[in-house]
């Protein structure tokens with residue numbers, strides 16, 4: 349196999365583009381794809397200050413590296429979920445990357461704010477950890493972005509994440525989610541920062557290849573709560589289809605984005621207001637995170653934690 353660009357010996361095969369690259373040309377290809385995605389959706393420009401949510405995994409660290417190399421102004425945010433062992437190892441990887449590159453990194457911890465970790469909040473409110481985690485992470489990255497004066501929040505969601513979530517939304521006809529699923533979520537309120545996914549056309553395998561070539565030390569393990577998640581089943585099913593028919597994932601997502609208007613009517617107009625307790629944007633008088641924390645803390649009379657978060 350020869351590199352599509354320079355004809356040297358290829359090291360990475362990109363089957364869905366029917367191409368292969370040597371290490372140097374693959375990096376060029378990866379950076380070009382990221383740049384193309386940013387420009388195609390006008391996600392941000394070099395003047396913007398981007399807050400990148402990092403987990404210590406290959407995707408977010410590869411994106412961090414790519415954004416730095418592309419010359420963007422980026423600060424990373426690590427959210428400490430308080431998941432035993434895993435959160436510590438994730439943070440170590442982010443700190444290691446920041447120390448090696450000199451790139452700025454902020455951290456925020458659920459336990460420090462509310463006195464409870466994500467698994468504790470889930471236990472006390474009898475919810476599954478991932479449901480609590482997703483909500484708290486969205487809340488925190490928006491809050492950190494607002495308070496730090498960032499114009500945009502970027503996450504490391506890749507093509508595999510996006511198609512798994514698309515398949516799940518279609519299988520369960522989650523029309524509201526389908527109406528809102530896109531790589532660019534604009535700000536619909538002065539206190540809601542826009543959210544973008546610059547890796548949305550790059551596969552998990554491509555992010556892994558980039559991390560390996562760049563010698564990025566990432567955390568290879570999955571969060572322990574990911575075990576048995578339906579998104580993993582969807583990813584496995586999609587991998588089978590992709591192996592038999594390369595390019596299916598990308599055309600599935602691109603086709604959906606092209607026909608997204610079909611779901612527009614399901615993106616109901618909701619009245620947004622500020623939470624009377626924390627000031628974050630919500631559709632209710634009190635936001636779902638404040639209500640969640642109140643319930644968790646009622647069951648935790650021993651901590652004396654504050655239901656009103658201040659970072």
Ligand code: SF4
Nearest residue numbers: 477478481571573574
């Ligand atoms: S697997 Fe669940 S608990 Fe773990 S980081 Fe992901 S959403 Fe959070």
Ligand SMILES: [Zn+2]
Nearest residue numbers: 351354370373
């Ligand atoms: Zn080459």
Ligand SMILES: [Zn+2]
Nearest residue numbers: 623626635638
């Ligand atoms: Zn609130």
